[in-house]
Amino acid sequence: MTWTLARRAARLEPSTIREILKLTERSGIISLAGGLPAAEGFPVAAMGEACARVLREHPREALQYAASEGFGPLREWVAQDLGAHGLQVQAQQVLITTGSQQGLDLVGKVLIDPGSRVAVESPTYLGALQAFNPYEAEYVSVPCDEEGPSPERLEVAAGARFLYLLPNFQNPSGRCLGAARRQALAARAQALGLPIVEDNPYGELWFDSPPPPPVSAAMNGEAIYLGSFSKVLAPGLRLGYVVAPPALFPKLLQAKQAADLHTPGFNQRVVHEVVKDGFLRQHVPAIRARYKAQRDAMRSALEQHLPAGCRWTVPAGGMFFWVELPPALDAAALLPKAVDAGVAYVPGAAFFAGDARANTLRLSFVTVAPARIEQGVTALGRVLAEALSS
Amino acid sequence: MTWTLARRAARLEPSTIREILKLTERSGIISLAGGLPAAEGFPVAAMGEACARVLREHPREALQYAASEGFGPLREWVAQDLGAHGLQVQAQQVLITTGSQQGLDLVGKVLIDPGSRVAVESPTYLGALQAFNPYEAEYVSVPCDEEGPSPERLEVAAGARFLYLLPNFQNPSGRCLGAARRQALAARAQALGLPIVEDNPYGELWFDSPPPPPVSAAMNGEAIYLGSFSKVLAPGLRLGYVVAPPALFPKLLQAKQAADLHTPGFNQRVVHEVVKDGFLRQHVPAIRARYKAQRDAMRSALEQHLPAGCRWTVPAGGMFFWVELPPALDAAALLPKAVDAGVAYVPGAAFFAGDARANTLRLSFVTVAPARIEQGVTALGRVLAEALSS
Numbered sequence: 001m002t003w004t005l006a007r008r009a010a011r012l013e014p015s016t017i018r019e020i021l022k023l024t025e026r027s028g029i030i031s032l033a034g035g036l037p038a039a040e041g042f043p044v045a046a047m048g049e050a051c052a053r054v055l056r057e058h059p060r061e062a063l064q065y066a067a068s069e070g071f072g073p074l075r076e077w078v079a080q081d082l083g084a085h086g087l088q089v090q091a092q093q094v095l096i097t098t099g100s101q102q103g104l105d106l107v108g109k110v111l112i113d114p115g116s117r118v119a120v121e122s123p124t125y126l127g128a129l130q131a132f133n134p135y136e137a138e139y140v141s142v143p144c145d146e147e148g149p150s151p152e153r154l155e156v157a158a159g160a161r162f163l164y165l166l167p168n169f170q171n172p173s174g175r176c177l178g179a180a181r182r183q184a185l186a187a188r189a190q191a192l193g194l195p196i197v198e199d200n201p202y203g204e205l206w207f208d209s210p211p212p213p214p215v216s217a218a219m220n221g222e223a224i225y226l227g228s229f230s231k232v233l234a235p236g237l238r239l240g241y242v243v244a245p246p247a248l249f250p251k252l253l254q255a256k257q258a259a260d261l262h263t264p265g266f267n268q269r270v271v272h273e274v275v276k277d278g279f280l281r282q283h284v285p286a287i288r289a290r291y292k293a294q295r296d297a298m299r300s301a302l303e304q305h306l307p308a309g310c311r312w313t314v315p316a317g318g319m320f321f322w323v324e325l326p327p328a329l330d331a332a333a334l335l336p337k338a339v340d341a342g343v344a345y346v347p348g349a350a351f352f353a354g355d356a357r358a359n360t361l362r363l364s365f366v367t368v369a370p371a372r373i374e375q376g377v378t379a380l381g382r383v384l385a386e387a388l389s390s
Numbered sequence: 391m392t393w394t395l396a397r398r399a400a401r402l403e404p405s406t407i408r409e410i411l412k413l414t415e416r417s418g419i420i421s422l423a424g425g426l427p428a429a430e431g432f433p434v435a436a437m438g439e440a441c442a443r444v445l446r447e448h449p450r451e452a453l454q455y456a457a458s459e460g461f462g463p464l465r466e467w468v469a470q471d472l473g474a475h476g477l478q479v480q481a482q483q484v485l486i487t488t489g490s491q492q493g494l495d496l497v498g499k500v501l502i503d504p505g506s507r508v509a510v511e512s513p514t515y516l517g518a519l520q521a522f523n524p525y526e527a528e529y530v531s532v533p534c535d536e537e538g539p540s541p542e543r544l545e546v547a548a549g550a551r552f553l554y555l556l557p558n559f560q561n562p563s564g565r566c567l568g569a570a571r572r573q574a575l576a577a578r579a580q581a582l583g584l585p586i587v588e589d590n591p592y593g594e595l596w597f598d599s600p601p602p603p604p605v606s607a608a609m610n611g612e613a614i615y616l617g618s619f620s621k622v623l624a625p626g627l628r629l630g631y632v633v634a635p636p637a638l639f640p641k642l643l644q645a646k647q648a649a650d651l652h653t654p655g656f657n658q659r660v661v662h663e664v665v666k667d668g669f670l671r672q673h674v675p676a677i678r679a680r681y682k683a684q685r686d687a688m689r690s691a692l693e694q695h696l697p698a699g700c701r702w703t704v705p706a707g708g709m710f711f712w713v714e715l716p717p718a719l720d721a722a723a724l725l726p727k728a729v730d731a732g733v734a735y736v737p738g739a740a741f742f743a744g745d746a747r748a749n750t751l752r753l754s755f756v757t758v759a760p761a762r763i764e765q766g767v768t769a770l771g772r773v774l775a776e777a778l779s780s
Binding site: 001002003004005006007008009012013014015018035036037039040042044047048051052055056059060061062063064065066068097098099101102105109110111112113116127130131133134135161162190193194195219220222230234235236237238245247248250251254255257258259260261262263264265266267 | 391392393394395396397398399402403404405408425426427429430432434437438441442445446449450451452453454455456458487488489491492495499500501502503506517520521523524525551552580583584585609610612620624625626627628635637638640641644645647648649650651652653654655656657
């Protein structure tokens with residue numbers, strides 16, 4: 001039989017992270033490699049009650065085919081919630097997606113032609129690259145400092161289809177853009193006619209104070225904004241959303257319909273039941289407290305156990321530390337040694353669209369208990385020290 | 391702001407059916423236009439128990455990120471179930487998808503280049519055209535008779551990326567391919583080196599005897615096969631699957647990962663709980679009995695009320711009658727009159743990839759009670775008779 005693959009299929013590749021996660025399934029390995037939220041924070045009781053209520057009160061509607069746009073009351077809730085976070089949108093601009101990964105796929109489908117330039121941060125979120133790759137994007141990495149993309153250097157992105165930004169506690173770097181940087185980026189993007197796609201999976205996971213309003217809020221309603229319930233409720237529900245300017249919404253909606261008709265209506269109604277009366281106001285602070293304690297544990301472990309010459313910024317939210325090793329070290333080459341020593345991480349190279357910096361790695365602090373974090377970082381420190389001395 | 395759409399976005403269009411469904415929301419309209427299964431058949435109690443059990447026994451696993459391939463025990467169940475239906479596959483060939491619509495999207499993503507020829511039946515399933523369109527497919531319609539695509543004419547499809555087939559109670563035509571036709575099509579496709587993508591959403595909805603084994607069963611493990619839980623359980627769960635030859639599986643898996651990471655794990659576990667001990671063996675016969683009674687009601691209504699010159703084949707399963715009007719009539723042009731008379735249908739033209747036959751329409755018999763079917767078909771008969779006499 002003669003199957004011929006589409007050209008874009010050559011751009012589909014096995015996920016580096018999944019390959020690493022397989023390594024870490026060996027028992028005894030302390031995995032700081034995962035990107036999973038802590039399962040202890042999942043609202044199991046609230047979910048159970050919501051499932052029962054939805055099946056009691058609206059069983060047929062919940063189990064029937066539904067609108068591609070999403071469940072009306074959930075779209076309303078999202079619009080209100082964004083308003084409270086400084087982004088004014090109409091419910092009709094909200095498209096419910098099967099996780100925010102699907103939002104990235106739909107954005108790629110509607111906006112990227114083979115060879116289109118897409119501007120990204122350096123480093124950037126790997127899942128976005130995976131979503132955009134099959135549409136044969138060519139990437140432009142915007143030069144970044146510790147506060148994120150540099151507005152003064154944004155002209156390298158001129159003419160790109162859009163700039164993909166993850167301003168809050170970015171995966172992988174953990175960085176959060178300040179208010180002034182957001183304003184400056186929005187102004188410069190507008191001057192350049194550069195559209196922005198803003199992704200915000202981690203914004204609610206702040207430790208001391210909430211991040212500034214979204215970059216989209218300074219874009220006169222012209223940005224695409226993606227959000228998710230994965231980090232504040234649970235990722236296994238696959239529930240996210242895209243907010244799009246009215247002129248773009250119909251194409252994203254048609255792409256959504258072609259992709260999976262609609263996001264499971266049952267899940268949408270269950271999540272709406274859970275969130276509609278303010279549940280997140282009690283629930284999310286508990287996640288924040290847990291993650292902050294874990295962040296503190298990793299911070300002190302890093303300070304104690306990593307050899308001189310390693311650098312990191314302490315994240316003010318989210319799930320990740322981003323570590324820069326001395327330039328001579330290659331995080332990917334060292335990974336097998338680390339796994340032998342009982343600890344795993346994600347080498348940073350996969351998070352760069354170009355010019356990968358081999359001396360970087362990502363550590364998650366949310367799924368491993370503080371004592372094990374200490375143990376894992378100790379092992380990592382030893383591996384790095386040994387590599388430096390050899 | 392300068393948003394530039396991808397070229398493929400021009401191939402995304404509003405769904406004709408959705409536009410028609412909006413018309414039919416006027417109260418009092420008897421809609422025979424829908425493609426929805428009957429909500430009376432949804433297994434609400436079993437779903438409720440399964441949700442509670444999953445959240446009690448495996449809450450964290452069900453709510454956490456999960457494997458892109460799908461939930462292992464559900465993949466095993468699908469492989470066993472297909473074996474019982476005459477298609478031998480390994481669980482590792484089963485990719486769980488967010489509805490079988492997503493299976494169509496992934497197939498398009500991996501196999502269709504701009505300008506690729508894709509062979510389809512005439513008429514064919516509209517949702518497949520919607521999934522393939524954004525990948526800029528060019529369609530070849532294989533000449534069909536009442537038994538489906540003609541093996542003798544299959545050479546028109548030579549060189550196409552694949553032939554998309556829906557052999558069981560096709561949407562929209564209702565036709566079911568006989569065993570000999572399946573064998574002949576498989577043999578001819580193999581001789582031509584023409585890959586087959588077989589879609590089977592309706593196969594379990596037979597009224598008197600099950601359909602013959604899948605066409606894929608005669609393709610030496612070389613076909614792609616799509617299935618769904620939407621018609622035997624409930625579509626609001628968005629749960630389907632693709633079975634792929636081992637050589638193609640990794641690309642479909644990578645496309646799946648890029649598209650939405652994975653299908654909601656909660657839904658997969660709930661459905662596995664529902665089906666694992668043979669629930670469908672009692673449940674599906676009840677759906678069959680209901681649909682058969684409705685089919686009979688529509689058949690006698692059509693016999694009594696449609697004017698001479700209208701033709702239809704009585705479907706032996708599924709959800710639809712396909713009606714051919716006298717050649718002078720245009721079903722799309724008559725729709726507003728029908729809606730004024732209190733009945734709606736889907737004009738057939740949308741189901742053709744080319745050479746649309748304007749004198750065709752699709753009627754669903756599953757969601758409207760027999761008395762209302764009679765009323766609706768009576769109204770339709772009057773509208774047609776009037777059109778013929780004017």
